[in-house]
Amino acid sequence: MQSFQQITQPQPPADAVLVKIVGTPGAPKAEVLWPATAATPGGDYLYPTDPAVAFERARDVMVNYGYPRIVIWLASPELWDEAWGNLVP
Numbered sequence: 001m002q003s004f005q006q007i008t009q010p011q012p013p014a015d016a017v018l019v020k021i022v023g024t025p026g027a028p029k030a031e032v033l034w035p036a037t038a039a040t041p042g043g044d045y046l047y048p049t050d051p052a053v054a055f056e057r058a059r060d061v062m063v064n065y066g067y068p069r070i071v072i073w074l075a076s077p078e079l080w081d082e083a084w085g086n087l088v089p
Contacts, residue, residue, distance in 0.1 A: 002085040004072045017058045017067050021051060022075040030054030032061065039065045051084060 004019075012018035012035045023029040029048030036042035045057050058070045072087060074080055080087050 003088050004070055004085050006087050006089055007071045007073050010073045013071065015067060016069045016071045017062045018071050018073060019051070019054050019058050020073045020075070021054075021079045022048065023079060025076070025078040028079045028081070032058045034061050034065065034067065037065060037067075051081070055084060 005016075007013065007018070010018075010020055012033045014035050014037075017032065017034045020031045020033065021028050022031070028051055030051040030053075031048060032045040032054050034040065034042055034044070043061075045054070049057075055070075061067065062070055072080075
């Protein structure tokens with residue numbers, strides 16, 4: 001199972017793709033953001049979507065633009081689903 005670092009700010013760090021999880025427990029939605037690098041001017045998928053789709057998009061951005069990790073920001077701790085992986089501080 002994959003582990004993800006939870007961050008406290010809803011902006012991506014310089015070395016990571018960010019999955020922002022918002023919504024309500026039982027009906028979470030997610031958005032994906034990534035910072036500018038030599039390979040990309042940065043970007044986002046800022047329309048709420050199913051978290052499983054957001055994780056696929058985040059992995060694609062990570063692989064295609066060379067980011068070493070995906071990080072998570074939660075609007076509320078209750079939104080995290082352990083089926084997505086382990087959440088670490």
